[in-house]
Amino acid sequence: MKIAIHQPNYLPYLGFFHKISLADVFVILDTVQFVKSGALAWMNRNKMRTRQGYMWLTVPVLTKGRFPVILKEALIDNSKDWKKKHFNSIYHNYHRAAYFGKYCKFFENLFKKEWKILSLLNEEIIRYLIKQLNISVKIIKTSDLNIDGKGTQLLINICKRVGADEYIYGKHGEDYMELEKFQQNKIKLIPQNFQHPRYRQLYEPFIEDMSIIDLLFNEGENSIKILRENIRIDDV
Numbered sequence: 001m002k003i004a005i006h007q008p009n010y011l012p013y014l015g016f017f018h019k020i021s022l023a024d025v026f027v028i029l030d031t032v033q034f035v036k037s038g039a040l041a042w043m044n045r046n047k048m049r050t051r052q053g054y055m056w057l058t059v060p061v062l063t064k065g066r067f068p069v070i071l072k073e074a075l076i077d078n079s080k081d082w083k084k085k086h087f088n089s090i091y092h093n094y095h096r097a098a099y100f101g102k103y104c105k106f107f108e109n110l111f112k113k114e115w116k117i118l119s120l121l122n123e124e125i126i127r128y129l130i131k132q133l134n135i136s137v138k139i140i141k142t143s144d145l146n147i148d149g150k151g152t153q154l155l156i157n158i159c160k161r162v163g164a165d166e167y168i169y170g171k172h173g174e175d176y177m178e179l180e181k182f183q184q185n186k187i188k189l190i191p192q193n194f195q196h197p198r199y200r201q202l203y204e205p206f207i208e209d210m211s212i213i214d215l216l217f218n219e220g221e222n223s224i225k226i227l228r229e230n231i232r233i234d235d236v
Contacts, residue, residue: 002190003164005029005155007071008122010059011046011211012129015170015194018227021135022168022192027158028126030119031142034074036063043071044118046211050093051203054210057086061118072143074118083111090213097202099220103132103213129212133224152178156185166190197226 004023008030009016020026035041045058060077063069076082090107094100106128115121123141130137140162149157155177159167166188169177182189196208200218215223 001025001162001164002166002168003027003159003162004168005158007032007043008119008126009042009046010044010118010122011048011057011125011213012042013046013209014196014212014215014227015192017129017133017135017212018194019168019170019192020130020137021133021224021227022190023137025138025140025162025164026130027145027162028119028123028139028141030070030072030123031147032071032154033068034061034063034071034118036061036067043074043122047209048089048093049201049203049207049210049214054207055089055093057089057211058082059086059118059121072117072119076115076118076121078114078116083115087111094202094213094217097217098200100217102220103216107213129216132216133212133227134221135224152181156181156187159187160185168192170194197229199223199226 002023003025004019005027006016006019006029008028034043044061045056047054048057060080060082062075062077066075087107091104110124127139130139142158145158145161147154147157147161155167159165165186167182168190170192171194179189198206199215201207201214202218215226219226
């Protein structure tokens with residue numbers, strides 16, 4: 001059984017969902033530390049295409065006096081009117097996209113709700129997008145598994161708990177994982193090898209690494225086909 005494990009990022013980019021589409025089980029890693037800066041700082045922000053290039057959509061998180069904090073306990077700073085800003089930015093930049101009308105109601109309702117915990121907001125978005133992309137995968141949260149461990153050992157413990165014998169990892173996986181430990185535990189490593197597809201964007205030139213909503217609003221039900229046909233996975 002193939003497994004993909006990842007933190008619940010905000011409005012994730014295409015590669016996030018490509019990895020999920022290759023798995024039988026997707027585990028939402030909500031028991032690790034919230035990262036507010038650096039290469040892994042995607043838990044509360046992502047990029048959206050605009051006429052000028054792109055812009056960041058960032059959910060403000062309460063960190064003063066609270067950091068470090070576990071992701072499932074990271075609280076949103078609702079003293080800032082971020083919800084109105086995010087929906088207005090999405091509407092302004094995508095209302096002319098071919099499939100915006102099909103999905104806009106979800107986002108309109110999403111930003112009308114009261115959100116306190118970042119990971120729950122992200123989970124709601126991710127589950128919706130998985131469904132709209134027609135990805136068939138079982139979803140589990142580490143906070144429901146009561147699993148100990150850090151780093152590579154945590155990943156191995158998750159694999160064992162859910163009965164997975166194949167672990168799909170992204171392009172940065174080799175930078176932080178102890179690969180030999182997977183072999184010792186008889187878990188096969190499968191590199192994702194994500195190659196960013198080209199698709200219709202509202203503006204030229206084409207810019208990679210936008211949130212998945214850029215693909216979905218422009219390509220609709222063709223989105224998962226575009227993801228799968230433009231990339232490959234070794235040894236599958």
